[in-house]
Amino acid sequence: MTGEFTQLLAGWRGGDRAARDRLVGMAYPELHAIARRQLAGERRDHTLQPTALVNEAYLRLSGLERIDWQDRIHFVRLAARIMREILVDHARRRSAHKRDGGERMSLTALDQIAGDAADAGIDLVSLDEVLGRLEAFDADKARIVELRYFGGLTIEETAEAVGLSPATVKRHWQVARAWLFDALADQG
Template structure:
């Protein structure tokens, strides 16, 4: 299956639009589960549904004609990054419309048990993650792959060409940093 995905990515990179469509068909259940996880902590009347999030991500990904796709992990990372952007854009639109305080997401779940963190504003999370990316790009990438991409520790390690132990340490450190950053009202620590 992984070889099939890599082959479809290669064909898409070489300009085969039908390979892109076949790839999305193969990965759709995974992308749908990813979107469902992204929106699970949302209020019940949230206007953005998992299917809409996947469809919007597909539209944005399909516009990346010149992307040098490497493997499944790279594709999922990009899908997670695109979904993050969609969620942040949605929160900005809601905030601009002077409705609620924005899209709420939660940092709990994925793999490691966390203290009750409550909901976090998507814009604050995005700002904190952008700051973390400036300080430590590897930790930020781990967050994107694990939280936004839904990858396991092992899958993240493979995507980053790293060891699972290193990824687990980076994941724990990144989560602790983000919790501190978000607890300080969006003023993330320097390290």
């Protein structure tokens, strides 16, 4: 499957829309799992469901032309980032309609991020802001958070994607989680 996936990415890069559509169809189960993970921490009455999130991400992905796709992990990382952006945009629109400016995250949610749980119930707008701050001074750690938390990649897959050893990724992941915990606590 990896070889076919890479061939389809090359076809998409060359402008082949049929390759793009086949690739997204092949990746759909993984994209749906990412969407479920990202929505797991949202409120129960969230208007977006995993299928709708995947569909919206597909629309955004399919509108991208001439991307220099590298591999499956690059594709998954971009899809996860797009899903995160969709959820953050959705949360910002929802917060704009509230007088108090949105929901605050609980200490339980912060503890869960520090404990490596993907369903922490975090305010995505706050998380997006602190992740941007992390990226400004340590892009590697921000990328690891993005791949692990939003993309759902394992330590080994993340290590392969960023070109580091699994032990180094694990250390960076622990430091980044602790930093996020502190940064989110400061915002609350």
